[in-house]
Amino acid sequence: MAKKNILKYIILGLLEKQELTGYDIKKIFEDEIGEFWRSNHSQIYPELRKLQEQKLISFRVEIVGNKLEKKYYTLMDDGKAKLNEWIFVPTPELLATKDEFILKLYFIDDKKDGKLEKMFEEQIMLHQEKLEHLKFRMQTIFASQKEKELNYGHYLILNHAINREEGYLLWLTDQYIYIEKNEEL
The missing domain is CATH 1.10.10.10 (Winged helix-like DNA-binding domain superfamily/Winged helix DNA-binding domain)
Known part of the structure; x- marks a missing residue:
């Protein structure tokens, strides 16, 4: 295609x-x-x-x-x-996201690999910064209901990005806790 x-x-x-x-x-x-x-x-x-x-x-x-x-x-x-x-043309396929961190995780075989903790710490920091940035953008751009109504699609994708980052951070944090405790993932 x-x-x-x-x-x-x-x-x-x-x-x-x-x-x-x-x-x-x-x-x-x-x-x-x-x-x-x-x-x-x-x-x-x-x-x-x-x-x-x-x-x-x-x-x-x-x-x-x-x-x-x-x-x-x-x-x-x-x-x-x-x-x-x-x-208005349908979007019938989901495209693969390009996430280098996830790709690197794929190649780690041992849950006790010493690189994991640092990798997760870095990602948690990056995603927290991104989440703060997105929330700031939301407050700045959509301070009023009128702005939401005038740019509703933009509001929706910014809201989606915030939800995505919150979910990603939750997953990262959960995995980091398991890695620190060296428990089953």
Whole structure:
């Protein structure tokens, strides 16, 4: 099966909300979308060019300062139609998540392996930090009921991310306790 170009649809969706520069899109990946989908900076600009060539988006140039040109991209009608078509196509498969920590655990054979405790300590710390960040984002972005209503999908995925991190932390903590006590996992 051919791999879908999801980046295309993410960019179309972002541009449906507002006019953005390539840099703005990169920042949204870092601050928001990166919680559930990753894309490299080097992928965004070529995708913007392709979308423009396909007449799904357009841009206007604004001069900033003396001569710095900024391209502001907007969604065209065909782009909106393509985005809506994608949103309403069923998502019948679950994709494997890429979790390097889980992959490393797979290769540990002995429950008394000395590396386990440090590995779990590190993951607990990382996931606690991520959970705090997500909760802060929730308070910042959705301080009012009106914000939830205006950006309900974003609210749902942020809520999902918080629940995911809480569940992951619970599992990590339970396993860490067993490892410390050297009990059956």
